[in-house]
Amino acid sequence: MPETAVADAATGVPLRELARRHGLSSSGRRLGLLEYTRKLWAYRHFIGAHAKAKTSSSLGNTNLGALWTVLTPAINALVYYVIFGVVIGTKGSVTNFIAYLCIGVFVFQFTQSVVQNGINGITSNLGMIRALHFPRASLPLSVALVEIRNFVTAIGVLLVIVLFTGEPITPKWLLIIPVMLLQMIFNTGLSLAAARLGSKMRDVKQLIPFIMRFWMYGSAVLYPVTRFTEKLDGWKLAIVESNxxxxxxxxxRHSLLENVTLAGSPTLLWIEAVIWSLVVGVSGYVYFWRGEKGYGRG
Structure with missing residues (x-):
């Protein structure tokens, strides 16, 4: 069809040109990445309010309320200590096994909760998505924000546990701040990626518990990291230690514990943490943004 056939009747100017002059665009157009980011920032108050509402609704019907955000990893740590520390006997391999175990459980629980809740970030809010127009990334970001708040609270309890198990307060404790920030970026990227994946492949949420359990066993949460060096070498060990x-x-553990054997030098671990945070944080955001037009359809 000739372009003149879709021109404004009064001026004779093609509608496409008229829309361009006045800053109009197609209603179904996907925003550019920078434009989308600016729009998402404009919705930051909505993200915070939605995260607060999710926290209230999930814990409002329990007697202990928000205290469960701390009790859950603490109880998990107690169960793992009895099974792995006492029954299996791994506690003898680490000087301060209680603190060593609790750090692993609390940190892993942070990422696990983000993934498990992020996978439902879109599918559990289809009614709102179909009724309202807003950047869909607001939903998985609110999931990440809920877990970030929970983790900050849990860290306070973790520090008390570490202190009461005999570890001294040292300047290294301040290093948990940049570590937390890096893991927050990493987890936010995971939440965004999981939300899009869960919206397209509904059955994947059934696999998440098995994936996270496998990931936990591969992250030296329950036993000394030296077990890997005893069983693996070469490229296999390199892959496991880059997890x-x-x-x-x-x-x-390096920040909070004295005399702890690490999977690598602190410098290498910091470099890997920065790389993982940037790669997963950025790629997860871009991956979610590319699917923006499809959320809530079908």
Whole structure:
């Protein structure tokens, strides 16, 4: 069809040109990445309010409320200590096994919760998506924000546990701040990626518990990281030790514990943590943005 056939009746100017002059665009157009980011920033108050509402709704019907955000990893740590520390006897391999184990459990729980809740970030909000127009990334970002708040609270309890198990307060404790920031970026990227994946492949959420359990066993959460060097070498050991969750857990242990054997030098662990955070954070955001037009359809 000739372009003149879709021109404004009064001026004779093609509608496409008229729309361009006045800054109009197609209603179904996907925003550019920078434009989308600016729009998402404009919705930051909505993200915060939605995260607060999710926290209230999930814990509002329990007697202990928000205290469960701390009790859950603490109870998990207690169970793992009895099974792996006492029954299997791994506690003798680490000087301060209680603190060593609790750090692993608390840090892993942070990422696990983000993935498990992020996978439902889109599918559990289809009614709102179909009724309202807003950047869909707001939903997985609110999931990440909920877990970030929970983790900050849990870290306070973790520090008390570490202190009461005999570890001294040292300047290295300040290193948990940049480690937390890096893991937050990493987890946010995971939440965004999981949300898009869960919206397209509904059955994948059934696999998440098995994936996370395998990931936990590969992250030296429950036993000394030296077990890997005893069983693996070469490229196999390199792959296991570059596991991002293992890296974050090791950096937390390095910051809070004295005389702890790490999976690599602190410098290498920091480099790996920065790389993982940037790669997963950025790629997860871009991956979600590319699917923006499809959320809530079908």
């Amino acid at each position: 991002p969750l293992l890296v974050f857990i090791e950096l937390f």
